[in-house]
Amino acid sequence: xxxxxxxxxxxxxxxxxxxxxxxxxxxxxxxxxxxxxxxxxxxxxxxxxxxxxxxxxxxxxxxxxxxxxxxxxxxxxxxxxxxxxxxxxxxxxxxxxxxxxxxxxxxxxxxxxxxxxxxxxxxxxxxxxxxxxxxxxxxxxxxxxxxxxxxxxxxxxxxxxxxxxxxxxxxxxxxxxxxxxxxxxxxxxxxxxxxxxxxxxxxxxxxxxxxxxxxxxxxxxxxxxxxxxxxxxxxxxxxxxxxxxxxxxxxxxxxxxxxxxxxxxxxxxxxxxxxxxxxxxxxxxxxxxxxx
Amino acid sequence: xxxxxxxxxxxxxxxxxxxxxxxxxxxxxxxxxxxxxxxxxxxxxxxxxxxxxxxxxxxxxxxxxxxxxxxxxxxxxxxxxxxxxxxxxxxxxxxxxxxxxxxxxxxxxxxxxxxxxx
Numbered sequence: 001x002x003x004x005x006x007x008x009x010x011x012x013x014x015x016x017x018x019x020x021x022x023x024x025x026x027x028x029x030x031x032x033x034x035x036x037x038x039x040x041x042x043x044x045x046x047x048x049x050x051x052x053x054x055x056x057x058x059x060x061x062x063x064x065x066x067x068x069x070x071x072x073x074x075x076x077x078x079x080x081x082x083x084x085x086x087x088x089x090x091x092x093x094x095x096x097x098x099x100x101x102x103x104x105x106x107x108x109x110x111x112x113x114x115x116x117x118x119x120x121x122x123x124x125x126x127x128x129x130x131x132x133x134x135x136x137x138x139x140x141x142x143x144x145x146x147x148x149x150x151x152x153x154x155x156x157x158x159x160x161x162x163x164x165x166x167x168x169x170x171x172x173x174x175x176x177x178x179x180x181x182x183x184x185x186x187x188x189x190x191x192x193x194x195x196x197x198x199x200x201x202x203x204x205x206x207x208x209x210x211x212x213x214x215x216x217x218x219x220x221x222x223x224x225x226x227x228x229x230x231x232x233x234x235x236x237x238x239x240x241x242x243x244x245x246x247x248x249x250x251x252x253x254x255x256x257x258x259x260x261x262x263x264x265x266x267x268x269x270x271x272x273x274x275x276x277x278x279x280x281x282x283x284x285x286x287x288x289x290x291x292x
Numbered sequence: 293x294x295x296x297x298x299x300x301x302x303x304x305x306x307x308x309x310x311x312x313x314x315x316x317x318x319x320x321x322x323x324x325x326x327x328x329x330x331x332x333x334x335x336x337x338x339x340x341x342x343x344x345x346x347x348x349x350x351x352x353x354x355x356x357x358x359x360x361x362x363x364x365x366x367x368x369x370x371x372x373x374x375x376x377x378x379x380x381x382x383x384x385x386x387x388x389x390x391x392x393x394x395x396x397x398x399x400x401x402x403x404x405x406x407x408x409x410x
Contacts, residue, residue, distance in 0.1 A: 073396070073400075085407060086400050086403045086404040086407060087400070087404075088400070088404035088407070089404055089407040089408070122408075123404070123407070123408050124408060125382075126401075126404060126408075128397065128400075128401060
């Protein structure tokens with residue numbers, strides 16, 4: 001790294017189906033700040049706000065950000081991004097930054113589940129479950145709502161179980177009915193909850209087995225924040241799983257690191273165009289006009 | 293109907309539908325392997341037209357697609373992917389139903405696949 005690049009900063013922004021996340025890294029790829037927020041319905045507005053908040057937290061003006069990569073379900077709705085890269089590549093990069101030896105990553109988000117095979121920090125193969133919300137965060141939200149519980153609370157209650165109930169339905173709607181019928185049959189709540197987590201884990205592990213699970217396995221996405229889910233995942237996989245401190249941000253972290261790689265390539269080729277604050281201003285004006 | 297143009301046409305039609313069309317339900321000639329049943333040779337006799345395309349067009353990766361519930365195509369996929377593996381060609385398999393409902397996830401998967409090719 002030379003003087004030309006050492007003062008540069010890079011950002012990644014991940015607009016997911018449920019949550020949006022952004023991170024800023026420095027020239028050495030170290031994360032300076034991140035922000036997580038609900039995606040909502042207005043992707044463009046969310047993207048601008050999220051970028052502003054993250055920059056504020058990092059204490060950087062936008063003009064210091066050399067390159068921005070957007071990723072996730074809503075990646076096309078980030079007008080100020082220099083490039084879009086899929087969440088699969090970004091997750092792999094982010095996970096490998098936190099766990100350099102990772103071979104398998106399992107990500108369960110609000111609306112889909114993905115399994116990534118990673119070799120030397122690079123994505124080599126992947127599978128996604130994107131046909132329906134079964135076995136994803138939405139499934140857990142519906143279960144929590146049915147039981148009148150908070151998601152975290154639900155995880156902790158499930159930890160008390162030592163004989164999980166078998167939940168046979170994986171369809172979100174049918175599983176909801178099954179949970180209710182188990183409750184009325186007199187099954188204990190912790191056992192039902194543990195059963196729900198095992199049902200989700202079984203579904204995702206089935207997907208993972210198609211790619212051959214190799215340890216170390218890293219578990220990310222909003223669903224990895226749930227203690228009950230982590231326990232079930234380890235039980236079904238038969239190996240321990242590593243969970244990052246903040247499992248939601250591997251996508252945006254990976255995007256930020258890829259932004260750094262991309263900008264360095266441009267600098268090397270002598271194609272780097274310098275400051276970029278004009279772009280965000282233009283994008284905001286563009287958005288303002290469209291929303292009015 | 294003995295010989296002549298009719299028999300010729302019939303043969304041509306049979307050739308077209310049963311041999312020339314590259315579809316898993318069509319006939320494939322395995323006579324030359326009768327004495328020596330060999331999985332890799334069998335794959336080669338079925339898919340060597342793909343090997344030709346891979347070399348002729350300098351292919352970096354293969355996107356396999358089939359229509360949902362076409363079981364004959366579905367059964368063929370693991371064999372075909374294995375064959376592509378032996379050629380060193382990474383592949384991705386997409387199953388679709390002609391609808392536009394899941395266009396975005398399919399697009400993401402194809403983009404991600406292209407990204408893995410570097």
